[in-house]
Amino acid sequence: MKTKKWYNYLWVWSIVYFALGFFNILFAWLGMIDFLLPLIFAIVGGNKWFCNNMCGRGQLFNLLGSSFKLSRNKTTPRAITSKYFRYGFLIFFLTMFGSMVWQTWLVASGAQNLRQAVKLFWTFRVPWKWAYNPAFLGESLAWVAQFSYGFYSLMLTSTLIGLIVMVLYKPRSWCTFCPMGTMTQGICKLKYKEVLK
Numbered sequence: 001m002k003t004k005k006w007y008n009y010l011w012v013w014s015i016v017y018f019a020l021g022f023f024n025i026l027f028a029w030l031g032m033i034d035f036l037l038p039l040i041f042a043i044v045g046g047n048k049w050f051c052n053n054m055c056g057r058g059q060l061f062n063l064l065g066s067s068f069k070l071s072r073n074k075t076t077p078r079a080i081t082s083k084y085f086r087y088g089f090l091i092f093f094l095t096m097f098g099s100m101v102w103q104t105w106l107v108a109s110g111a112q113n114l115r116q117a118v119k120l121f122w123t124f125r126v127p128w129k130w131a132y133n134p135a136f137l138g139e140s141l142a143w144v145a146q147f148s149y150g151f152y153s154l155m156l157t158s159t160l161i162g163l164i165v166m167v168l169y170k171p172r173s174w175c176t177f178c179p180m181g182t183m184t185q186g187i188c189k190l191k192y193k194e195v196l197k
């Protein structure tokens with residue numbers, strides 16, 4: 001049997017991340033690690049080592065879906081796994097990310113007040129005031145908290161979508177259209193082409 005490494009337990013991090021953000025939204029910034037690491041691995045190593053070994057979210061879906069049998073284990077529909085859907089979702093995701101950065105900028109420039117809410121599925125605003133005291137960073141750094149709310153919303157929404165498709169289809173159905181997975185795959189393809197030149 002293969003010996004487990006420390007990074008095989010990073011699913012714990014996925015849970016800890018949301019728990020920390022529940023009590024203090026500023027911890028949402030830590031999610032940037034999950035955002036940047038896969039890209040760094042793909043750019044430097046030209047591989048998906050992060051996805052295959054270190055992604056806490058993928059591990060969590062695997063654990064819940066396979067070990068806890070919370071997945072129906074049905075084939076993921078072609079409509080979701082298709083190239084068009086994957087790239088379409090990536091564009092949508094990046095647009096939403098851009099909109100979040102824009103909201104952060106509006107707060108930083110004083111054009112908008114800090115919104116202490118988490119937006120689920122880019123639609124439903126859930127008040128989340130307890131997780132941040134505006135006096136903590138002051139008005140000039142309110143953008144730091146705004147980014148936290150936005151990023152936490154993005155992380156929570158994508159995890160919820162991942163959990164839904166985990167239950168409906170295969171445990172790691174989310175990975176077939178995960179924006180990070182699509183981006184790293186694209187980078188690896190480009191690097192591979194470069195090597196073959």
Ligand code: SF4
Pocket residue numbers: 038050051052055056057058174175176178179180181182
């Ligand atoms: S595709 Fe996304 S969720 Fe799946 S392992 Fe890679 S980064 Fe994690």
